Amino acid sequence: MKFKLTISFVLGFIGVSILTFVAALVAVIDFRVTSKLEGVLWTVPAKIYSRPLELAEGVNINPDNLIKELDMLSYISVKGPDSPGEFNFSKNNLKIFLRGYLDQKPGLFQVALEDSQVKSIRNQLGLPEDLIRLEPTVIGGMYPAHMEDRVLLNWPEVPQKLVDTILAVEDQDFFNHYGISFKSISRALLKNIQAGEVEQGGSTITQQLAKSLFFSSEQTIRRKVMEAIASLLIEFHYTKEEILLAYINDVFLAQSGRRAIHGFGMGAQHFFGTSISNLSTDQIALLVGMLKGPSLYNPRRNPKNATARRNLVLGILSKNNKISVSAFENLKDKGLGITPPNYRAEIKYPAFHDIVRLELQKNFADKDLRTKGLSIETNLDPVLQSSLEKSLASTKTQLIKKYGNRLDDLEGAAIAVDISNGEIKAVTGSTTPSSYGFNRSINAIRPIGSLVKPLIYLTALDKYDEYNLSTILDDSKLSLASGGEIWEPDNFDKKFHGKIPLHVALWQSYNIASARLGLEVGFESVEDMFLDLGIQKEVPNYPSVFIGSFELSPYDAIQAYQTIAGDGFYTPLRSIRQIKDTDGEIELSYPYSIEQRVRPEPISLIKFAMQQSFVRGTARGYSKKQIEMWNAGGKTGTSDDQRDSWFVGFAGEILVLVWLGFDDNRQTPLTGRTGAFQVWKTFIDDIKPAAIPRTSLPRIQYVWTDMKDGLRSGEKCDNSLLVPFIKGTEPKFVPDVRKKCATRGKTPRESVMDKLKGIFEGGQG
């Protein structure tokens, strides 16, 4: 009796233990099922996009740049474009079959250009269209440590043909089983025996999901049991649609560098450069076919295998009456239509990416960036970016040819921004731009050399009752006690130039005149001006700052010049336009913000002096017509012992700053003109920026003055120049020597031309 009791007790104990163990196992698996399905699967890295190119009537676009952009977006040039991703360009007419992006539907459009401007856009029916939008390029993401990349699809975004194809190939009984299907296993076995190869797998979609979510690929009984339990639990917790959606978003499709491509949304982007909703039946068949062996059937690496597998899937669809026999016959001969592999790479432009990342970290936690699937629309112009990188690299090659291999490790940085709204269009932080590492555009803090001068001169011109462009400056020897030493600045040509008008001292970049001017206006005024222009850095109290010992990063320097190029309106530089969540709602935007910091009149004077660098100074080489069309202006900078070569210049709507030098700060053979300006010139000549509207400044008046004494002169006098003044500040005195030439009568034709000039240049109101 006692024995029996003991046995039943032991049996009971064992039974309870087993039950407890099973319950515990189920609980553990259940926890993993729910936490993984609700966690990892729905984590999507933030994606960073370039600006989408929008074409609308009146948009300025250089045709060469347009073609380059299409090429970067992997659009293919064909005779008659008739499917997404194709275009034809001839005689200023672009026919393009758009792939579609956001509210832009795919379709054929015809864009007529004239003088680098969009004249008209027509759709397939020949009706006028206001605006079309091309897809942006992905320039990188904020990937989690495991580098899984996906584009999350919601149920309404999943095309029916994708569902049909997946079910036909992977799990025909999906809607009828409870996670495990003995029917599927036996049918698959039978089919595979008939076909003589593995055409169908026996695992249900739920089992495949369970497998991919939790377990390694080892083939053990224990694993099979756990997989089965997990499948049942998944079916218990989630609806069929939820399971299918999880599967569609999670399947592994390819490895791209360090990045793992998961889900059909990302797969469509990765292989076809578009969203899943734009894919055709054969393209979907290709992706679904890849599930069986993502590497074996990778269409880029193994196109033959991929084609055979796709056709097998198409065959299954035809057998299941999902497509007609004739459609099958047509589709099986189609090409794969894969976009080139470099499209949508990991991180394309590290310097720009870096600036975006720093900006994002101000507003978002790292975890949110890596999981919330934010889409970050930036201002990057991929064509300008590529051109800027090439200009820097090719100029370096030229310089090495000229100066020898001592320039082999010459480094550089360059930034291009839109002068109206502060949008950062392109950035490089290295002469080998695709490499990660030291981003000189924001981290190289170097003496800015003569780039400081326009800022000092503007400080003076802003006091317009004291200074104008003809104010005489003194460029004779200067000795100053500074920090216990005698400071004696030199000019680059080691000469003294005596008394010269202010604008001449600037475009000739005379150091001594500039140092005296800085001392005259004083450190405090200079510091105030720096602050107004956007430089948030203390100005050290020693006179060499006035001729360029002041240190800035390229990024901070271009911010100050942005305020000048933008007519005195300070606009914080912006790399990001807006950030959207997965529903397409704007989560955060970086609006165009401006603040008038300097009056536009003194700015127009400094811009005039900077234009003289192009007409006769260190940036000469362009035709007068070109300079006027672009309203170009600039300044070269060379630091002490030629350790830094700088150029900043605006042309049309673009402001570009370039720095060249060595990381270890040793001497270069370069000046601002022979180094950085060459990069600027190569870039600007390549992109051919559009002109910007002239400003109306009724308080500005142009007067002929002498380039030596700065006094009033006349058109017919030698050595005279038409110089702008704020009305009332212009020189009035005409020296006796010029009385005759200055008042010499003009021919009637000249008078008429002058009047016309006055109307168009002076503005009204």
Add this chain to the structure above:
Amino acid sequence: MKVFAKFLALLSIFSIISCASNQNNRDISNYVVPVNDFSKTVELLISDKNFLEDEILKINSNNPSVQRIIKSADDYLRQENYIAANSELERAYRITKRDGSLYLRLAHLRYKQGLLKESESFASKGLLLLNISSWERLLLNVYLKN
């Protein structure tokens, strides 16, 4: 009284527009407006922001693409969705930077957002345009007086 003032104001507006809405946008300086009525209009524009908004939203661009975007921006503005309105205006601004209608809207939008300094700055920047009409010039000036 207010209705009468509005009537007077509109009358003077029409007389200005008849001179100034010439879309070549050259300033025509010798329009005839009774000084009293004119200053009443300005007063009303400054004091009655709804009236001002109505007037601003009537000004459109000559460019059809910009018109379409402006319409969408105006809809957002009326719904007080300022972020979306701004996003649309910036889109239009990328198409053309010489359109008074955009500066007016940006100045107005910033005003509504409570960013008075920016509102004033957009108005000042708009006033640097060569090709705006006298009416646009007058409206931009209203934002300098906030």
